[in-house]
Amino acid sequence: MAELYLPGATKLLIGDDAPTDGGKPKAIAHVTWDRNATASKPQNLVPYEDLRTYFGKNPDGRRSAPHILWDPFVGRCTQFYPATSRSKSVVDLAGGTRTNRAGKVVLQVEALFFPYCRVGGKVYAKLTDTPCKGWAELNAWVRSWGVPDVWPMGRPNGFTSDRSESVWESKAGWFGHNQTPENKHTDPGSWPAFTSGPKTYEPYPGxxxxxxxxxxxxxxxxxxxxxxxxxxxxxxxxxxxxxxxxxxxxxxxxxxxxxxxxxxxxxxxxxxxxxxxxxxxxxxxxx
The missing domain is CATH 1.10.101 (Muramoyl-pentapeptide Carboxypeptidase; domain 1)
Known part of the structure; x- marks a missing residue:
């Protein structure tokens, strides 16, 4: 049985859970994009703790919190909602198609990243340039909720919008924020490749x-x-x-x-x- 909480993640539960609509299970990929940097003017990555506090405790952040905040440089994660609740990281207009609730699960993952962030003196232009630590475990957990390892609208490759309400409503799988109806964001820009299967773990050595x-x-x-x-x-x-x-x-x-x-x-x-x-x-x- 799938676990409500990502194994190993820190829980900082917001507490305003709400059900999803049922239907095709989905995951939505985001990056936090909390600073605007360029190749000529990179900026230091925002501390993980700042984003954790923003989504978990700041009133504005709580109104746009995802299920998971993921640090691809270290592998740590914080979870704000159980898997079966909707989260709030995409716009959901009244009277339109459902976004935050449009599936059996709609698991939203925010990677701590912005283009040309600097970590340890190195600059990272794309999320896929980072170590992507913890992705195998995160991918396996999302998969355990029935979200298939597919991108119905294509794996994100660049910060461009590409949205189709009919695909969104009829397909299961991973979508970028740039592929979600009713939204204007163009992230995540890139996303790591799916892992080959469930991660194997080191047996207890005694x-x-x-x-x-x-x-x-x-x-x-x-x-x-x-x-x-x-x-x-x-x-x-x-x-x-x-x-x-x-x-x-x-x-x-x-x-x-x-x-x-x-x-x-x-x-x-x-x-x-x-x-x-x-x-x-x-x-x-x-x-």
Whole structure:
């Protein structure tokens, strides 16, 4: 059964849920486009926390909140509505075709991005130039709600409008904001290719893998620690100044213990090493 909430996403629920209309399941791709930059004048990416607060707590932002805010540079996500509710990131005119509600689900995803944003000294002209971290998991979750891996009006390629009310009303799949009726936005400009199938996850390696006798195995090297650390950052539990990985360090221990507390464990149950329940919930990609 599909999950109401994207596994690993932080929940910041707005609370004004409303049903969709039923029918062909859809997803709508957006970028936040919160600054206007150019190739000659790039600008720094707006902090993820600013957009999270805007959609989750600012009255103006709440009126246009999507289901998911996705950071393609780190892989973290925040969810504002359950999958079965409509969200509000596209215009829906009275008396016209339905947009925010036009399907069994209408899952709206806002990627934290604008053209020619600068991150870590590098400039990114298109969303597909970014690492697109977390896309495989996001794509799999949307797919689990019956949204097929198709673009009925073509995969976005440039900031142009291309809208068809008849296609919108009759087809399931992914649509760009630039393809949604009654709207004037031209984003997302580009979008990552669909993944080949459900993501496989690293099986729990056992408590002994993380230990050197009775102590954490600090200094042990493994790509598992890199993948684990990236997921801990994505779920908001990263305690890293550098890294993560591939060498196990105290920051990994501190981050994982924060994750175990976030999962409801307390006292000694929240301490290192990782347990099977929290490991499976973290969904560390297979390495």
């Amino acid at each position: 408590a002994s893998f993380f230990m050197n006798g009775t102590r954490p195995a600090l200094g042990k090297r493994s790509p598992i620690f890199t993948a684990m650390g990236e997921r801990l950052v994505a779920v908001g539990c990263g305690r890293y100044k550098v890294g993560p990985g591939p060498v196990l360090g105290q920051a990994d221990v501190d981050s994982y213990e924060a994750w175990q507390r976030k999962q409801g464990f307390t006292g000694s149950d929240a301490k290192w090493p990782p347990g099977r329940t929290t490991w499976d919930a973290l969904k560390v990609p297979n390495v």
